[in-house]
Amino acid sequence: MIQVKEALAIVAENSSNMPVERIPVHKALGYILAETIYSPIAMPPFRQSAMDGYAIIHSGKHQYDIIGSSQAGDHSSLKLKENEAVRIFTGAFVPHNADTVVMQEHVMANENSILITIMPEQFANVRNKGEQIGKEDVVFDANTLITPAAIGFLACLGITEIPVYKKPKVAILVTGNELVKPGKILPKGKIYESNSVMLQAALQTIGIKKTKVYKVKDSLKATKKALNSILLKYDIVLISGGISVGDYDFVKEALLENEVKELFYKINQKPGKPMFFGSKNETLVFALPGNPASSLTNFYIYVYPAIKNKMGFSETHLQKLTRKLSEDITNTSGKTLFLKALYDETHVTVLDGQSSAMLNTFAIANSLLIVPNDTETLKKGDLVTLLPID
Amino acid sequence: MIQVKEALAIVAENSSNMPVERIPVHKALGYILAETIYSPIAMPPFRQSAMDGYAIIHSGKHQYDIIGSSQAGDHSSLKLKENEAVRIFTGAFVPHNADTVVMQEHVMANENSILITIMPEQFANVRNKGEQIGKEDVVFDANTLITPAAIGFLACLGITEIPVYKKPKVAILVTGNELVKPGKILPKGKIYESNSVMLQAALQTIGIKKTKVYKVKDSLKATKKALNSILLKYDIVLISGGISVGDYDFVKEALLENEVKELFYKINQKPGKPMFFGSKNETLVFALPGNPASSLTNFYIYVYPAIKNKMGFSETHLQKLTRKLSEDITNTSGKTLFLKALYDETHVTVLDGQSSAMLNTFAIANSLLIVPNDTETLKKGDLVTLLPID
Numbered sequence: 104m105i106q107v108k109e110a111l112a113i114v115a116e117n118s119s120n121m122p123v124e125r126i127p128v129h130k131a132l133g134y135i136l137a138e139t140i141y142s143p144i145a146m147p148p149f150r151q152s153a154m155d156g157y158a159i160i161h162s163g164k165h166q167y168d169i170i171g172s173s174q175a176g177d178h179s180s181l182k183l184k185e186n187e188a189v190r191i192f193t194g195a196f197v198p199h200n201a202d203t204v205v206m207q208e209h210v211m212a213n214e215n216s217i218l219i220t221i222m223p224e225q226f227a228n229v230r231n232k233g234e235q236i237g238k239e240d241v242v243f244d245a246n247t248l249i250t251p252a253a254i255g256f257l258a259c260l261g262i263t264e265i266p267v268y269k270k271p272k273v274a275i276l277v278t279g280n281e282l283v284k285p286g287k288i289l290p291k292g293k294i295y296e297s298n299s300v301m302l303q304a305a306l307q308t309i310g311i312k313k314t315k316v317y318k319v320k321d322s323l324k325a326t327k328k329a330l331n332s333i334l335l336k337y338d339i340v341l342i343s344g345g346i347s348v349g350d351y352d353f354v355k356e357a358l359l360e361n362e363v364k365e366l367f368y369k370i371n372q373k374p375g376k377p378m379f380f381g382s383k384n385e386t387l388v389f390a391l392p393g394n395p396a397s398s399l400t401n402f403y404i405y406v407y408p409a410i411k412n413k414m415g416f417s418e419t420h421l422q423k424l425t426r427k428l429s430e431d432i433t434n435t436s437g438k439t440l441f442l443k444a445l446y447d448e449t450h451v452t453v454l455d456g457q458s459s460a461m462l463n464t465f466a467i468a469n470s471l472l473i474v475p476n477d478t479e480t481l482k483k484g485d486l487v488t489l490l491p492i493d
Numbered sequence: 494m495i496q497v498k499e500a501l502a503i504v505a506e507n508s509s510n511m512p513v514e515r516i517p518v519h520k521a522l523g524y525i526l527a528e529t530i531y532s533p534i535a536m537p538p539f540r541q542s543a544m545d546g547y548a549i550i551h552s553g554k555h556q557y558d559i560i561g562s563s564q565a566g567d568h569s570s571l572k573l574k575e576n577e578a579v580r581i582f583t584g585a586f587v588p589h590n591a592d593t594v595v596m597q598e599h600v601m602a603n604e605n606s607i608l609i610t611i612m613p614e615q616f617a618n619v620r621n622k623g624e625q626i627g628k629e630d631v632v633f634d635a636n637t638l639i640t641p642a643a644i645g646f647l648a649c650l651g652i653t654e655i656p657v658y659k660k661p662k663v664a665i666l667v668t669g670n671e672l673v674k675p676g677k678i679l680p681k682g683k684i685y686e687s688n689s690v691m692l693q694a695a696l697q698t699i700g701i702k703k704t705k706v707y708k709v710k711d712s713l714k715a716t717k718k719a720l721n722s723i724l725l726k727y728d729i730v731l732i733s734g735g736i737s738v739g740d741y742d743f744v745k746e747a748l749l750e751n752e753v754k755e756l757f758y759k760i761n762q763k764p765g766k767p768m769f770f771g772s773k774n775e776t777l778v779f780a781l782p783g784n785p786a787s788s789l790t791n792f793y794i795y796v797y798p799a800i801k802n803k804m805g806f807s808e809t810h811l812q813k814l815t816r817k818l819s820e821d822i823t824n825t826s827g828k829t830l831f832l833k834a835l836y837d838e839t840h841v842t843v844l845d846g847q848s849s850a851m852l853n854t855f856a857i858a859n860s861l862l863i864v865p866n867d868t869e870t871l872k873k874g875d876l877v878t879l880l881p882i883d
Contacts (some may be wrong), residue, residue, distance in 0.1 A: 105755075106542065106600065128690065129690040129693065132694045132697055132698070136711070137510050143592070144679060147684070147850070148683075149681065150882065151849075151850075153850070155737060169709065173522075174670070174671075175669030175670065175711075176669070176670035176672075176682055176709075176711075177671075177682050178680070178681035178683075191783035193737055193783070193784075193855050194684065194783065195671075195683040196681070212834065222555030230850065232846075235846075235848075235850065235853065242853075243856070250694075250855075250856055250883075251691050251694035251695035251697075251789065251860070252691065252697060252786075252789055252852050252856040253686055253852075253856040254687075254690050254691055255687045255688065255690065255691030255783075255785050255852045255855075255856075256687070256692075256852040256853050256881050257674075257687075258675045258686070258687035258690045258691065259673045259679075259684065259685050259687035259785060259852060260675075260684060260685065261673075261676065261679060261685045262675065279565060279566065280564070280565065280566035281564075281565035281566030281567075281584060281585070282507040282566075283651075285648045285651045285652065285653050286653040287651075287653065288564060289534060289538060289651060290568070291539065291568035291586070292539060292566055292567050292585070292586040293538075293566055293568075294537070294538065294584065294649065295648060295650065295651045296648070297644075297646070297647075297649035298645065299643045300519040300644050300645065300648045301516065301642065301644055301645030301648065301822030303643050304519075304522045304640075304641035304644045305521065305641035306521070307522050307641075308641065310572035321564075321565075321566075322715035328644075338552075340816075347545060347583055350712060363519050393583070393584065393858075394583075394584075394819060395549070395646075395649060395879050396642075397511075399642055399645065399715070424838075425838070435572075443706075448814075448815070458543075458620075458623065458625075458627075460537075460541075460543070460620065460647060462626050462642050462643075462645045462646040463626065463632075463646050465642035465645075465646075466633070466637075466640055466642040466643040466645075468642070469498075476750050479761055489499045493640075
């Protein structure tokens, strides 16, 4: 049995980056850029008006003849004389020798001429070519997270494809003779299988949309066979159930017979103690506890950072927040506790119903409060660390 | 021109809940429950062992004969005598007259009998029927957000479908003769169209996965015709561009001719002033500024809460955080400012490059810092409000 800290270190060490692939920019939300990107064009690509108004050569004169117009999308080789102006709109091309745009709110105009009422400074309201980014300049460094704004910026530079770290392919293998599919009648002694849909949803929250679920009966042969093909096809395998200490828990045996290298088994924590972590080639295997709340806890603590690591994130763990504790907590277990809790801007409150079988508490919690294994008492008002899961 | 606060109130008033639909539980992540849900079964559905061990009738005796076993999924009508034990596993059915489970770590066992080395209390390690929830008890109240844990809990009760507020169907209408599709060669005077992919990505972050994009040329006729069919088919219409004060901005006219009721036009803010908000029947129309950073700002400030409202969320706005300002800020504009900023646990720093055309700042920002229109100066160390967008 190892401590949480050691387990986290082992997971991190074994979660190497996924291979790089080029994907369309419009599908890249939430991916991490694998290489530095350079701009194929200057932005703006030409001198642009920042306002609706009139382009002029700044000279201090107040009166100008209107000799043409420049709408967004236009391009002309118009040349102005000193007393001439061009009607211009936001984003439009500024004629070559014009240097200033007067806002339309600062002129009096008729069809043919304008009179400037508030004189702008020279160069006002003109966006220079390349003001935002020059051709061949760095758009984003490698390891940048692709956000909506990043997608917009890449697209405005005409970039259509980018190299990113692939998302890992994840399989969920569910074991347990006691499990019945929701929607069917529940025979005596059986329970509904819920971990697969729960884990699929948890994976969705970090951008892993398609997860294949495999179900096997509690037998060494069936589990061994299923694992054999799954291990070849997936980057991450989550196994739900069959990993605690009972006689009928043969999942570990099936893993070892499939040459999955054991990296650790059992962690000094509550809930979530009976977990196996191993690897075969680049594929990571998490055999999670069958109890739903334990399973989801260990997903957030161990699987989440492994996936973030594989996807190239530099911050791989759930964010850590510090809050004041609303009540005393005692921990005589000698284990690290992950308690379902509710936090707000200042405080955190531990919820009732911490049993590892209970998911209803998890459903209303917005965080996991960490009580370290060597902390026996925490007092109301103490600053504690929590992991937000909302 | 109205203030930000008034604009927000008008958006909220006009964003009524979407109709209710029943959807499969495994597809319900991120939806809001439209009705209270009651449990069809008790959970656990029978008395379950919480441990791997031995079920007994608690009597203080230390020695027991093993008369059978109960694995997860089994059900038997075994009755124990006082000196008899049943081998039992976590989650398995506890024989009718047994009242206690001894952990296997607390016995010495051979094939036929056990000797208890650490005596448990009566009723230890037995989960009672309905301990987590009783049949017909409330599972979740209406308006609960469906999280991974909620999906797990619903599934473990055998529930397969739930009533939720539909997600709104969103269309994006892009106007602008100056716009060229990324990937094509950029003619002089033109720019790449980027707002549609940016807005699609922003919509994805709040669970609106499929958004249809329509493109029209800058003409009243084309825009009017496009709007006519779009308004019938969608719950929310985002229009990008064509809404500022220039002569060529005919979007507003096309909207009014399509009987879209104007609810406001122009907001006293920077960036993002030129925005139109209106409605036709239950469809909301946001004509967003064409400048990318303005467009994305107004998405977060106005479109985001409208969608959350429609989906039934009770907290509809971006979370508000309070942080200490890292430097002085002056606001002589008389407008509410939304500044791209970086915050950490304690402080917030305004980024360089706040121009409404610049998306690169947005791409590295993790928040929008709010400077109210009537605040002229903010000093280093002042507590300020920000909206996290990470």
